[in-house]
Amino acid sequence: MKKNLNKILILFFATLTIGFSQNNYSLSFDGVDDYVLVGHNENLNLITE
Numbered sequence: 710m711k712k713n714l715n716k717i718l719i720l721f722f723a724t725l726t727i728g729f730s731q732n733n734y735s736l737s738f739d740g741v742d743d744y745v746l747v748g749h750n751e752n753l754n755l756i757t758e
Contacts, residue, residue: 736745747753
């Protein structure tokens, strides 16, 4: 029973991981004039005074 539960849990988490890795939120650079423009936002300011 314990072996079956372990197999089911491993299969569940593997399926869950594969499902969440397919979200297409990534950057793709081709090497020519590549940059990322991030607008000014106070939440991104890491230096506090």
